[in-house]
Amino acid sequence: MTTRAGFVALIGEPNAGKSTLLNRMVGAKVSIVTHKVQTTRARIRGVALEGEAQIVFVDTPGLFRPRRRLDRAMVAAAWSGAADADVVVLMVEAHRGVTEGVERILETLPEVATGRTVALAINKIDRVEAPVLLGLSRDLNERFEFAQTFMISAERGHGVDVMRRWLAGQLPEGPWLYPEDQIADLPMRMIAAEMTREKLTLRLHQEIPYQLTVETEAWEERKDGSARVDQIVYVSRDGHKGIVLGNKGETIKAVSKAAREELEEFMGRRIHLFLQVKVRENWLDEAERYSEMGLNFKDGN
Numbered sequence: 001m002t003t004r005a006g007f008v009a010l011i012g013e014p015n016a017g018k019s020t021l022l023n024r025m026v027g028a029k030v031s032i033v034t035h036k037v038q039t040t041r042a043r044i045r046g047v048a049l050e051g052e053a054q055i056v057f058v059d060t061p062g063l064f065r066p067r068r069r070l071d072r073a074m075v076a077a078a079w080s081g082a083a084d085a086d087v088v089v090l091m092v093e094a095h096r097g098v099t100e101g102v103e104r105i106l107e108t109l110p111e112v113a114t115g116r117t118v119a120l121a122i123n124k125i126d127r128v129e130a131p132v133l134l135g136l137s138r139d140l141n142e143r144f145e146f147a148q149t150f151m152i153s154a155e156r157g158h159g160v161d162v163m164r165r166w167l168a169g170q171l172p173e174g175p176w177l178y179p180e181d182q183i184a185d186l187p188m189r190m191i192a193a194e195m196t197r198e199k200l201t202l203r204l205h206q207e208i209p210y211q212l213t214v215e216t217e218a219w220e221e222r223k224d225g226s227a228r229v230d231q232i233v234y235v236s237r238d239g240h241k242g243i244v245l246g247n248k249g250e251t252i253k254a255v256s257k258a259a260r261e262e263l264e265e266f267m268g269r270r271i272h273l274f275l276q277v278k279v280r281e282n283w284l285d286e287a288e289r290y291s292e293m294g295l296n297f298k299d300g301n
């Protein structure tokens with residue numbers, strides 16, 4: 001049987017119900033992640049399996065409330081994420097309709113829409129009467145040519161299965177993007193990597209060119225409830241290694257401590273974080289790494 005795999009970007013205003021929908025589509029594991037995060041930081045939110053298709057959901061972090069410099073960089077990344085996706089789904093709240101925020105997204109939508117499928121999901125249909133719903137659907141479809149419109153209640157599960165099947169069918173044929181045994185903790189690994197990368201960025205600021213990336217190599221649950229997390233900080237040149245390590249390793253220690261603390265707070269349990277700095281020349285050329293990170297280099301920091 002032919003396998004399919006690809007990326008689906010969920011966009012929408014905060015509170016639209018993205019997390020709820022993801023949990024429905026992906027399964028319980030992800031909820032641990034998403035409910036504690038305010039500004040979602042990981043690009044990959046979850047992976048759903050539908051028949052022979054692997055649907056990788058990517059997120060649009062902080063799209064509407066870019067506060068700090070880093071957030072703004074992430075907004076750029078978010079849009080590029082949507083642009084990289086095979087399918088973009090705009091989520092709108094049925095009872096709120098076309099808000100200012102939705103208007104703003106609609107304005108930018110044509111930019112990301114070229115060459116990919118854009119669908120509409122009207123969520124929280126349990127909160128409105130049918131005529132309102134139909135009116136909203138018509139209104140939105142007049143403003144943008146959506147490939148498909150779904151009327152769903154992410155919370156109650158209405159329409160979610162249909163939507164997932166449809167999404168699966170939109171994805172290109174090809175091998176799965178992630179091994180099955182990594183799917184469950186993939187978002188967690190990404191978030192942890194993102195936290196470390198943020199701490200590095202804050203700490204190094206101008207010092208280092210935008211040429212580092214962080215990957216979570218291993219995530220090991222321990223019997224005492226803690227977890228051991230091994231990450232590698234990749235730099236592109238030998239000279240950068242020293243900068244990341246700092247004098248007597250003080251920079252990497254401080255980064256490690258800050259990242260660990262944030263991760264512990266986020267997870268609500270003890271974490272043992274181990275960072276290693278490695279040089280990987282030409283990592284930018286490694287297309288595989290690129291997609292693994294889910295970030296464009298220029299947007300990544």
Ligand SMILES: Nc1nc2c(ncn2[C@@H]2O[C@H](COP(=O)(O)OP(=O)(O)OP(=O)(O)O)[C@@H](O)[C@H]2O)c(=O)[nH]1
Nearest residue numbers: 013014015016017018019020123124153154155156
């Ligand atoms: N009535 C109703 N409430 C819903 C539905 N789906 C989600 N909600 C509620 O809407 C609120 C926001 O849902 P989230 O899934 O956290 O929204 P989000 O888009 O992920 O929000 P951000 O993480 O801030 O971007 C929660 O209180 C949900 O319980 C639905 O179908 N019906």
